[in-house]
Amino acid sequence: MYIQCEFYLKGDKNMDEILKDKIPPHSIEAEQAVLGACLLDWGAMGEIVNFLRPERFYSLQNQVIFEGLLSLFKQNIHGDILALINELTKLGKLEQAGGAAYISSLTDTVPSSANVEYYAKVVMDRATRRDLIKISSEMRSSAFEVSRESADLLGEAEQKIFALNERNETTTIYSMQDVMTKTIELIDARSKSKNQFTGVPTGYAKLDSMTCGFQKQEMIIIGARPSIGKTAFALSMMQNIAVEKKIPCGFFSLEMPYESIGQRLLSQESRIPSGKLRSGVLTLAEFKKLQDAAGRCFNSPLYIVDTPNMKLLDLRAMARRMKVAHDVQIIFIDYIGLISTENPNAPVYEQISEISKSLKALARELEIPIVVLCQVSRDAEGQEPNLAQLRGSGSIEQDADVVMFLHRDRKSLDENNAVQDAKLIVAKQRNGMTGDVDLMFLAGYTKFESAVKED
Secondary structure (H helix, E strand, O other): OOOOEOOOOOOOHHHHHHOOOOOOOOOHHHHHHHHHHHHHOOHHHHHHOOOOOHHHOOEHHHHHHHHHHHHHHHOOOOOOHHHHHHHHHHHOOOOOOOHHHHHHHHHHHOOOOOOHHHHHHHHHHHHHHHHHHHHHHHHHHHHOOOOOOHHHHHHHHHHHHHHHHHHOOOOOOOOHHHHHHHHHHHHHHHHHOOOOOOOEOOOOHHHHHHHOOEOOOOEEEEEEOOOOOHHHHHHHHHHHHHHHOOOOEEEEEOOOOHHHHHHHHHHHHHOOOHHHHHHOOOOHHHHHHHHHHHHHHHOOOEEEEOOOOOEHHHHHHHHHHHHHHHOOOEEEEEOHHHOEOOOOOOOHHHHHHHHHHHHHHHHHHHOOOEEEEEEEOHHHOOOOOOHHHEOOOHHHHHHOOEEEEEEOOOOOOOOOOOEEEEEEEEEEEOOOOOEEEEEEEEHHHOEEEEOOOOO
16 A cells, blocks of 8 residues: 655755665554554543654654544544544545545554554654754754854754753653552652751751752752852852762852852862952961862862853753763752843743743753752842742742742951851742741851851
């Protein structure tokens, strides 16, 4: 039986050359098996409709037939051969689908609907391979354009590959047997663990007791007015996590160069005022302390990216690299207002909403906590901030699992010896308690420590 196939490659001469002697990957048999299984058992459609789309089919006829099945599914009409033929006739696409004879023959290609998901995954696999061929051909063409920066080409290629990967993600429905089994296993593992906390410990005992450490897949927001110490607090936590605990940690600094971050970490670790490190006027004893601190920092698993105004897609790609290459267990981002989207002309609240949702999705994808610094509105000046004062979009409050605010009185301090009371306000925690954590701000080292002695 003749089957009409079309493969669309718009304006791609290189792809034409590649395909002169090679047929793009496909499996007509698997496509027919998927369609035949759905016509034999309409319940099979529910198993594949969440991830299989018409454009994933190689055969144009099979694309049109699956479009007809989708149309029936959306109308809550039970699909069978006659219903499908009627639907395609109504849409004026019956001949495009190969006619009634071809549709009737589909049920002969598969004995039952039992393996429909397997057949659908074969169709998806071949479609993915065709997409990869197309992307590689496009990038080959772009690579010959010497007017374009190679860094832009690499970013574009990475963006296309990750977009393809996201498109192929499937959704699974879990039964209560699956949920309870996994939950009990998780609780049992926690009970046997020697670690006091189930997440990444921050080094602040009261905060860790409230959160059990920062948990996997959570987005944590730290908000404050400018110059209150958001970056200093993030670096203080990173020192505890990466330098003291040796837990791999990533840091995206969109505001401060990596040299400044290194200087702050050395000041915190060596207990030498940052002003002295800036001037370089140190005693022999201080040089010894600095060398010892540098040695501890040198061997710590902390990885820094300091690109200003980083694009959201680039940030996500770099975070994935950090996870794969260094197995980072937590990522800090300083700060959300400096991330740029692909549509810079959109209203600010729409951009922030897109960024917030994307970072939450990234935390779930990488299965690590992502800590995002955020500014609060001007009306929080001089008072304790609240959730309504998060700047940019209400989506931040909605998407975040934990929202904390840093607060202290902004006043002139002698950075060599000043100690100032500060407070961390846990205003939202989706899976735990809220409350305040008392802190001390050590201005000389731009470091936050617990206000009370802790065991």
